Amino acid sequence: MTDNRRVTVTAALPYIHGVPHLGNIVGSILPADIFHRYLDVRGVENEFIGGSDVHGTPLELEALERGMDVEKLAEQQHRKVKNVLEDFEMDYSIYSNTNSEFNRKQTHDMFEELYLNGYITEKEQTLPYCNNDERFLPDRYIEGECPHCGGLARGDQCDECGKLIEPEEIIEPECQICGENDIEFKETTHLYLDLPQFKDELEAWLENADSQPVPDSIINEVENAIENTEQRCITRDIDWGFEIPADRVNERIEEEGLDVEKIDSKQYEDKVLYVWFDAPIGYIGFTRELFDDGDEWKDYWTDSDTYYSIGKDNTIFHTVIWPSMLIGASTEDIEYELPHYEFIQQFLMAEDTQFSKSRGTGLSTEDALEMYPADYWRFYLARKLPQDHDAKFSWSDFEAEINNVLNDTIGNFVNRTLSLAEKWFDNEVPVGDLTDKDRETVEKAENLVEEYCEAFENHDIREGLEKSIRLARLGDQYLSEEEPWNNEDQREETIHVSLQIIRALGATLYPFTPETSRRIGEMLNTDIHTSEGVDELVDPLLGGLEPGHELGEREILFEKIDIEEKGVDEEDNMEEKEEHGFNTDTVSFEDFTDMDIRVGEVQSVEDHPNADRLYKVKVDVGEAVLQTCAGLKNHYEKEELEGKTVVVLANLEPTELRGEKSECMMLAAEDEDENVSLLRPEDAMKKGSKVK
The missing domain is CATH 3.40.50.620 (HUPs)
Incomplete structure (x- = not known):
């Protein structure tokens, strides 16, 4: 069907x-x-x-x-x-x-309809204002301690507990532009989405959907969130984002004679729509x-x-x-x-x-x-899928799942069966006169495929993978019990049934390990169908390989892994492992030699007219005077930079930063405390000297 x-x-x-x-x-x-x-x-x-x-x-x-x-x-x-x-x-x-x-x-289409339908309102908002940078600080420009759990709060949400918070709730707020705590809260005008208007419809959606639209483990949290929802601001005082389509909305209000207050476009010309919108x-x-x-x-x-x-x-x-x-x-x-x-x-x-x-x-x-290959990770992560509760990543667990399940259970069953078909039946599907036990095994496999589909339709992805693994276990157990190497009279039937199970295994593994399924398909010389209108998981999935069908070339699907060979110590803390990773994103020697790095001398330094943290700097690199826009305002006074010898990447692709040309880059070092120091040669060097 x-x-x-x-x-x-x-x-x-x-x-x-x-x-x-x-x-x-x-x-x-x-x-x-x-x-x-x-x-x-x-x-x-x-x-x-x-x-x-x-x-x-x-x-x-x-x-x-x-x-x-x-x-x-x-x-x-x-x-x-x-x-x-x-x-x-x-x-x-x-x-x-x-x-x-x-x-x-x-x-802009959705903003327009929300505004004209009366779901967007305007009101004053009290926002953090950095006196040092003389600007409002939206969302991630301010960090501090979460008032609910004590974790790291970033603007409007806590990373630790996930709760939405207002900036004024943050304990000991810090400006992420200058790093100072000289913050006060001032009023500014913003647009808000009036979420409380949707309570009744949201409750009806949650309660009356054909199937409950969220997992049981989260239903109470969602019900509580709907009940306590508040208006949420949808605009921000930054440059990066979509503009508020005020003129477009106002034109429609005028054209259709709508009884809706127009938007003051001038008031919002320096604001953008908030990223979450x-x-x-x-x-x-x-x-x-x-x-x-x-x-x-x-x-x-x-x-x-x-x-x-x-x-x-x-x-x-x-x-x-x-x-x-x-x-x-x-x-x-x-x-x-x-x-x-x-x-x-x-x-x-x-x-x-x-x-x-x-x-x-x-x-x-x-x-x-x-x-390790992507399929190894996809398989393991699907096994650990945190559907109901938090899951813990463990290197030893990863090694065990790959070696004992992916390799020993799935890989060995596939390899054993195909090697026997190759050895005894000239790499073809044998003819089989199935016994009651053979048919019983096929029926068990068909039931597992049905249960696999039921698991997915019940939104239990992890259980779906378990059903696929049980197919491999069923086939492996059947092969071992029938002992075709000792039971020549039943070889055809045993290998015939085992090959059918491998085809079902390849199809059911496809969502989890697509490359593995493709390789299984090649070894069976058949396709894993993913075309619209073709249901691969119905008859003749078990029985689709006809007697005499020629099989493809056999290969080993997986290899056992040893995490110690990769330098992994189970006792290592994952955070430390991440911190000490090195040379994971390398460049070639040819790429390096393409860089024109040379000694330069700073000629002049001006404030960038459109950016609070940038200087507009001119640097003499010997053959030319180049301009760069450098984020050094919080680290150097102008007088400190003028006449300074620096190291410059001189053949940087020119770009514009806030309306000013930037055609080179002064190289600097930055430590974990965000202290910045411009690089300079140890001895006096002529302007234009190459750095190699």
């Missing part, structure tokens, strides 16, 4: 301030990819939508510190993250980023991009089961704020579907410490893939 569902699968957008670690992978992206691949195997029409979250303060701060254009930095980081996810075999239908023009259009809208914006803004994108958001995969720290955004935005932005023409189900994972702990990209704890995906 054909499954006529249309499904939209999404995963929380990774923020690109750094490369995702294993906690990010297991907490949101991997479950979504597994579910998407399961739907592919079942032949269900679906798209897996994702992208990088690129707006917000962390990237803007990093760009300032590095003296780079923030949009250029965002594109570089986006490509890096995208490449890592591809290496991890994430099968996105599209992987874009939230700064795309498609997302800008969708964000445009980030989830990216799910829809990316879908528009996938279909090049054709009407087909609407089918996936108005007539589709939408599935989300997120970490528990994202719960409130995806169960209160985002559904409210979907309700409030709906029109007669476009009525957005509310989430059908949200996979909400707990945390993966790194030796009892939460994996955290911002704090540098845990194992990055780049480091993980340097050590």
Whole structure:
């Protein structure tokens, strides 16, 4: 029977301030990819939508510190993250980023409808103001102690407990621009999303959905969040983000004669939409991009089961704020579907410490893939999927799962069966006159496939993998009990049935270990079908390999691992391991020789007209005088820099930083306390001398 569902699968957008670690992978992206691949195997029409979250303060701060254009930095980081996810075999239908023009259009569309429908209000907000930098400090520009748990609070949310907080609640707040505590709270005008208006509809969605849209383990938290929801600010005093479409909204108010107060466009010309507002809208914006803004994108958001995969720290955004935005932005023409189900994972702990990209704890995906193939990690992380409670990463556990389950159970069963088919039947599927026990084994395998599908439909991904592993165990036990090496009369039947089980194993493993499934398919000389309308998990899955079918070339699927050979000590703390990793992102000698590094002398230093932390510096490098925009204002006075001998990267690709040309870079060292010192030669050197 054909499954006529249309499904939209999404995963929380990774923020690109750094490369995702294993906690990010297991907490949101991997479950979504597994579910998407399961739907592919079942032949269900679906798209897996994702992208990088690129707006917000962390990237803007990093760009300032590095003296780079923030949009250029965002594109570089986006490509890096995208490449890592591809290496991890994430099968996105599209992987874009939230700064795309498609997302800008969708964000402005939804803002316009929310405003005209009366769900956006204006009010005064008391925000932290740094007297030292003479500017307001939105979200991540301020850090301090969480009032709820004592953990690290960053602007509007605590990294430790995940609670949303207001900046004035933060204990001992510190400005992340200058590092000072000279902060006071002043009033400024901002726009707010009036979330309490959606309470009744959110409660109805939670209670009356076809299937409960969130896991049992999180239901009470969601109910409480809906009950206690408050208005949330959707604008920020920064430059990096989407502008508020005030003129567009005002024009529509005037054209349609709407009884809605216009937006004071001048008041918001120096503000942007808050990153949390445009980030989830990216799910829809990316879908528009996938279909090049054709009407087909609407089918996936108005007539589709939408599935989300997120970490528990994202719960409130995806169960209160985002559904409210979907309700409030709906029109007669476009009525957005509310989430059908949200996979909400707990945390993966790194030796009892939460994996955290911002704090540098845990194992990055780049480091993980340097050590072992993607399928090894995908298999292990799916086994440890923190669906109901936090899970702990352990090197010894990882080694045991790969060696004892992936290699000894799955790999050995496949290899034993294929080697016997090669030896006895000229690498073909033998003819078999099945006995009652053979048919009983096939029936058990078919039941396991049914239970596998039930597990997925009940949103239990980890149990789905367990059913696939049990297929391998069933086949291995059957092969051992039948002893075809000692029972020549039953060899044909035993190998025939074992090969059918391998085909079922390859299909059911596909969502978890796609490369392994592809190799199993090649060894069986058959395809793992993932085409729309073709359900691979129905008859004749067990029996689809006809007698006489020629098999492919056998190969060893897995190798046993020894973590000590990789320099891993089980007693090592994961945080220390991460801190002391070195040379994981190398450059070639040729790349280095392409750099024109030379001695220069600072000629003049001026304040950058459009950036509080930057100087506009002119440097004489012998053959030319070059200009750079340097983030040194908090470290050097102008007088200290003028006439100073420095080391300069002279052939940097020119760019514009806040409207000023930057065509070289002065090299500096920075310690863990953020002290900065410009590099200079030990002895007097002529301007233009090459550094080699």
